[in-house]
Amino acid sequence: MADRAESAATRLDYIRTRMEKARRRFGAPPEAVELVAVSKTFPAEVIEPYIAAGQRVFGENRVQEAKEKWPGLREKYPDLSLHLIGPLQSNKAREAVALFDVIETVDREKIAAALAAEMARAERHLPCFVQVNIGGEEQKAGVPVDDAVAFVRHCREVYGLDIVGLMCIPPDGQPAGPYFAHLAALGRMAGVERLSMGMSGDFETAIAMGATHVRVGSAIFGKR
Numbered sequence: 080m081a082d083r084a085e086s087a088a089t090r091l092d093y094i095r096t097r098m099e100k101a102r103r104r105f106g107a108p109p110e111a112v113e114l115v116a117v118s119k120t121f122p123a124e125v126i127e128p129y130i131a132a133g134q135r136v137f138g139e140n141r142v143q144e145a146k147e148k149w150p151g152l153r154e155k156y157p158d159l160s161l162h163l164i165g166p167l168q169s170n171k172a173r174e175a176v177a178l179f180d181v182i183e184t185v186d187r188e189k190i191a192a193a194l195a196a197e198m199a200r201a202e203r204h205l206p207c208f209v210q211v212n213i214g215g216e217e218q219k220a221g222v223p224v225d226d227a228v229a230f231v232r233h234c235r236e237v238y239g240l241d242i243v244g245l246m247c248i249p250p251d252g253q254p255a256g257p258y259f260a261h262l263a264a265l266g267r268m269a270g271v272e273r274l275s276m277g278m279s280g281d282f283e284t285a286i287a288m289g290a291t292h293v294r295v296g297s298a299i300f301g302k303r
């Protein structure tokens with residue numbers, strides 16, 4: 080356990096140092112970039128040393144999995160913030176609103192409607208990101224690039240959702256920089272301040288393009 084605690088602190092420190100270097104190079108203000116530690120597939124006993132080492136913001140991609148491991152951790156650490164970063168089905172909206180603090184994957188009208196209804200019912204108005212299919216990939220979730228700005232407006236005006244940013248997962252096997260730059264441009268057009276982009280392999284590039292949230296999994300927790 081001591082070993083585990085030490086290695087959690089070391090790994091977090093290493094990622095935070097790299098983030099800080101990228102932030103300085105980009106010239107973003109201090110505290111401008113938040114680390115979302117993506118803990119999917121890892122059990123609570125692996126995650127806990129990272130919480131003990133000071134990490135407070137985590138990302139999970141499945142509602143069911145989050146439900147199994149997070150309520151216990153939250154009871155122990157009430158100041159955690161949990162982001163949903165995976166696709167949401169409308170029949171899971173209730174559980175998602177109860178479990179998470181930020182929803183990063185609003186990507187279609189039906190989900191916007193379901194979330195708005197659940198947030199009103201639960202009186203829990205969570206900040207949301209709109210996920211953009213930045214590479215126009217058939218198999219990927221996200222609003223088409225051409226619809227992104229209008230969709231943000233629609234979510235705000237019709238559903239009253241608190242859309243704070245855009246999120247994307249660029250195509251595999253291509254330089255991510257241009258996709259991140261594109262998301263940043265869309266964010267400016269949509270009038271949102273936050274950008275969730277960058278994973279283990281490219282978070283420094285994302286920070287250089289203006290990411291405010293990087294979602295880092297394997298570089299922190301190891302191979303899944």
Ligand SMILES: *Cc1c(COP(=O)(O)O)cnc(C)c1O
Binds near residue numbers: 117279280296297
């Ligand atoms: C798994 C996942 C990540 C983290 O990926 P790593 O390459 O392990 O850092 C980030 N974002 C989303 C949406 C994910 O599903």
